[in-house]
Amino acid sequence: MSARQPRPAQGAGVLARVALGLYPPAWRARYGDEVRALLEDSGAGVRAAAILAWHAVPAWACPARHLYDRPGRMRASLAAVGMAWVLLAGLAAVFVQLAQAQGSSQTLTLASYPVIQWSYWVFDGAVIISVLAVAAGGVPLWLRMFRGARGARGARRPRELACLLAPVVVPVVYLAGSTVIAGLVRQPAARVVPWQPRPVADLANGMIGPWWFLALVVAGFAAAVVSAAGLALALRRLRPDGPAVVLATRAAGLAAAAMGLAGAASIVAAIGLYLWAPADAGYHESWQLAVYLPAVLLAAGVAIISAARGIRAAREPAVA
Amino acid sequence: MRDRLDRWADPPLLVLASLAEEPRHGYAITQDIADTMGVRLSAGTLYAVISRLESRGLIEPLESDDRRRPYRLTAAGATELAEQSERMHQVASVAQRRLRANYGWAGA
Numbered sequence: 001m002s003a004r005q006p007r008p009a010q011g012a013g014v015l016a017r018v019a020l021g022l023y024p025p026a027w028r029a030r031y032g033d034e035v036r037a038l039l040e041d042s043g044a045g046v047r048a049a050a051i052l053a054w055h056a057v058p059a060w061a062c063p064a065r066h067l068y069d070r071p072g073r074m075r076a077s078l079a080a081v082g083m084a085w086v087l088l089a090g091l092a093a094v095f096v097q098l099a100q101a102q103g104s105s106q107t108l109t110l111a112s113y114p115v116i117q118w119s120y121w122v123f124d125g126a127v128i129i130s131v132l133a134v135a136a137g138g139v140p141l142w143l144r145m146f147r148g149a150r151g152a153r154g155a156r157r158p159r160e161l162a163c164l165l166a167p168v169v170v171p172v173v174y175l176a177g178s179t180v181i182a183g184l185v186r187q188p189a190a191r192v193v194p195w196q197p198r199p200v201a202d203l204a205n206g207m208i209g210p211w212w213f214l215a216l217v218v219a220g221f222a223a224a225v226v227s228a229a230g231l232a233l234a235l236r237r238l239r240p241d242g243p244a245v246v247l248a249t250r251a252a253g254l255a256a257a258a259m260g261l262a263g264a265a266s267i268v269a270a271i272g273l274y275l276w277a278p279a280d281a282g283y284h285e286s287w288q289l290a291v292y293l294p295a296v297l298l299a300a301g302v303a304i305i306s307a308a309r310g311i312r313a314a315r316e317p318a319v320a
Numbered sequence: 321m322r323d324r325l326d327r328w329a330d331p332p333l334l335v336l337a338s339l340a341e342e343p344r345h346g347y348a349i350t351q352d353i354a355d356t357m358g359v360r361l362s363a364g365t366l367y368a369v370i371s372r373l374e375s376r377g378l379i380e381p382l383e384s385d386d387r388r389r390p391y392r393l394t395a396a397g398a399t400e401l402a403e404q405s406e407r408m409h410q411v412a413s414v415a416q417r418r419l420r421a422n423y424g425w426a427g428a
Contacts, residue, residue: 019364027371030371034387037345037387037388038346038366039363042347048364051364052362052364054364059368064374065375066374066375
């Protein structure tokens with residue numbers, strides 16, 4: 001074996017430690033010490049930290065199989081799909097507000113441009129299928145984890161219960177809060193027909209101002225991330241196994257595929273509206289599309305790839 | 321031109337080639353690859369590769385009391401390296417033959 005050739009220890013560096021913290025826990029548990037030792041030997045500069053952080057993405061998206069058992073791979077898939085799915089759902093909600101909910105002259109536009117009309121129909125159908133799949137696979141698993149976290153007397157696990165309640169409570173609080181705020185800041189008679197270019201997106205024909213809309217969108221994504229993180233933490237702490245996890249993994253595959261289709265349909269509709277009927281869109285500048293399109297593609301890609309890995313694990317025979 | 325080489329070199333193959341000589345830990349692998357092949361792998365790249373190779377059963381870790389755990393090539397890794405080396409050798413042979421014929425290249 002080759003002799004070690006140590007350099008003066010420089011410490012792994014704060015940046016490298018932060019970058020290492022971006023990796024999945026199982027990856028850190030297996031390789032973390034070795035990476036820290038290598039960084040100490042070779043020096044941990046900004047570039048090394050940036051490359052280390054970059055490789056955390058595939059470590060999540062394509063988790064190494066030898067680091068997880070079959071149920072662990074399904075749970076990791078569920079956590080990743082859950083995060084990507086809620087982001088796609090948030091993007092879908094933004095699309096609805098800025099396209100379908102704009103109203104006004106859309107009836108005439110949709111009759112003239114069947115591509116947009118069909119995109120709306122595909123989007124609606126795919127979103128419904130995806131939500132049903134999440135309910136069909138998610139509710140049994142959630143109930144099983146909830147029973148496990150509630151436990152018998154004295155065995156209650158409050159942290160796990162809080163994680164499990166996050167995907168239920170946080171969206172409800174957000175929806176109630178945003179409804180109240182939208183009612184308070186509503187702009188009377190601010191319809192946008194005929195079209196006039198405005199600098200920032202508006203909610204449903206300008207009923208609330210663009211900055212309020214932006215604030216609600218940001219808060220909505222924050223709520224979505226907290227909800228998905230709660231589910232991921234519950235999966236990690238409670239480590240559920242068995243048919244409920246297999247069912248949820250398969251349902252997550254369907255949900256991811258359907259939400260990916262909805263995202264594709266929304267992209268077609270969004271581009272169609274931008275090109276042919278900007279009066280019916282709540283967005284009027286190309287940068288808004290330039291943000292939306294890659295965000296949908298990235299989230300859909302992560303959801304579908306992670307779901308495929310989970311389904312592959314679900315198909316493998318269970319080890320007794 | 322070494323920076324350019326970094327973009328074309330295949331890190332998994334470099335790691336397999338390094339371990340074909342003897343078991344090595346992370347720092348020794350990066351040093352060997354830098355010294356013999358002129359490519360400097362960062363910690364992030366190296367451990368992404370090690371994770372993939374270990375997952376595919378091409379390398380395996382050895383016991384170690386130190387944080388610097390050594391790895392060695394498995395039989396499957398040796399087979400994979402042999403196949404890839406043969407393929408690269410064929411490409412190199414064709415390239416060198418054509419360079420000699422068409423560009424007067426005398427060889428290294």
